[in-house]
Amino acid sequence: MSAANSLAAKVAAVSPPSLTPASFNNDQSLYMLNLFLMTAGFFLGVMMVGKQVNRIWSQRLFDHPLDPVTLYRLILTCAAAALTLRCGAEALYLWNWNSHEPATVARAVMAKRWIDPIAFGFALIWMTVSTLGEPGIEHQLRKAPLPVDMWSRWPALARALGVIIFSFIAAAAAVLLR
Amino acid sequence: MSRVVAAGAAASVPVVWDFLGFHFQAGPTVVAVCAVIITRLILNLNTQGHRRIVLDIAVTSLCALVAVLMVQSMTLGLFGAGMIAIGIAGMGLGVIEVIKRRMSGRLEAMLDALFGTTPKP
Numbered sequence: 001m002s003a004a005n006s007l008a009a010k011v012a013a014v015s016p017p018s019l020t021p022a023s024f025n026n027d028q029s030l031y032m033l034n035l036f037l038m039t040a041g042f043f044l045g046v047m048m049v050g051k052q053v054n055r056i057w058s059q060r061l062f063d064h065p066l067d068p069v070t071l072y073r074l075i076l077t078c079a080a081a082a083l084t085l086r087c088g089a090e091a092l093y094l095w096n097w098n099s100h101e102p103a104t105v106a107r108a109v110m111a112k113r114w115i116d117p118i119a120f121g122f123a124l125i126w127m128t129v130s131t132l133g134e135p136g137i138e139h140q141l142r143k144a145p146l147p148v149d150m151w152s153r154w155p156a157l158a159r160a161l162g163v164i165i166f167s168f169i170a171a172a173a174a175v176l177l178r
Numbered sequence: 179m180s181r182v183v184a185a186g187a188a189a190s191v192p193v194v195w196d197f198l199g200f201h202f203q204a205g206p207t208v209v210a211v212c213a214v215i216i217t218r219l220i221l222n223l224n225t226q227g228h229r230r231i232v233l234d235i236a237v238t239s240l241c242a243l244v245a246v247l248m249v250q251s252m253t254l255g256l257f258g259a260g261m262i263a264i265g266i267a268g269m270g271l272g273v274i275e276v277i278k279r280r281m282s283g284r285l286e287a288m289l290d291a292l293f294g295t296t297p298k299p
Contacts, residue, residue: 047220095257104257162219166212173208174256177193 009106017099019178028175031094036171038091043163045084052077068140071133078126085119095174202250206259210249213260214242217267240274241267 003009015022020031052073056063063070089112096108193204218238245263248254254262266273 043216043220050220092257095260098255159219159222163216166216166219170209170212170216170260173205173212177204177208178256 003107003110004103006106006110008109009102012099012102012105015099019099021094021097032171032175035091035094035174036168038087038094039171040164040167041087042084042091043167044160045080045087047160047163048080049077049084052080068133068137071129071137075126075130075133078122078129082119082122082126085115085122089115089119200250202246203253206249206254206256207246209256210245210259210263211242213263214238214245214267217264218270221268221270237270238267241270244273 018026020026020028024031024034056070056073056077059069092115093105093108093112096104098104195202195204195207215238218234218241222234242263245259245266248262248266249259252258252262269276
């Protein structure tokens with residue numbers, strides 16, 4: 001599986017030179033939007049996976065693997081892993097775009113085709129666990145103090161907001177300063 | 179028409195910043211700094227105990243400096259700059275350890291050469 005001699009590399013080599021992949025039709029702002037969102041999605045997904053896996057592992061002595069809370073964390077982990085891999089593969093392709101290096105572009109686009117099915121696998125686990133655990137989880141979720149005090153936890157989003165802002169700056173720099 | 183537009187877009191020159199006589203490619207440099215900051219933000223998400231803000235800022239600045247210098251000396255593209263920056267920011271304080279390990283041997287060799295204490299073979 002040599003990327004330099006692949007069909008994808010040949011196609012990239014003969015395409016007219018451009019600063020964006022052909023599907024953007026030279027729309028720099030659309031390219032920047034995609035670059036920004038895919039990068040932010042990748043990093044936010046990594047954050048979510050790390051947090052939920054850390055919670056599962058640190059609470060393993062208190063929460064049985066089949067407790068509703070563990071299932072809930074597993075669902076979030078798999079959903080975030082699917083997002084991470086999907087956005088990460090797309091970000092890999094977008095950041096690697098360089099019409100003067102067909103081999104690099106081919107490597108990125110071929111890696112994407114292999115990473116995407118794995119991302120779908122995580123999505124499948126997420127939906128399966130959610131379907132199988134639905135009655136038990138819903139039964140437990142209908143317990144007494146029902147309204148959740150969400151709005152006092154805004155500061156917990158500060159770091160995520162920082163990730164989004166700096167992803168935007170990086171994407172803007174990639175497009176504007178090139 | 180679109181072919182002409184494509185040629186014009188591809189011909190745009192990259193912005194290069196000059197600082198102390200060194201040429202910094204603007205895009206990869208900014209991307210490296212952003213990647214360092216994002217990685218440090220993610221890694222510090224779950225820190226326990228009291229927050230050491232001054233230490234965090236110092237380590238982040240050090241990582242950003244090392245990353246930018248590596249990007250500058252290796253003239254990396256956008257993706258390479260991001261990867262190098264994520265790796266260095268992931269090491270965090272370990273960067274000092276790596277450089278220290280590299281430097282201590284060199285320093286001893288230098289002192290040996292300076293004072294002539296190298297044992298004769």
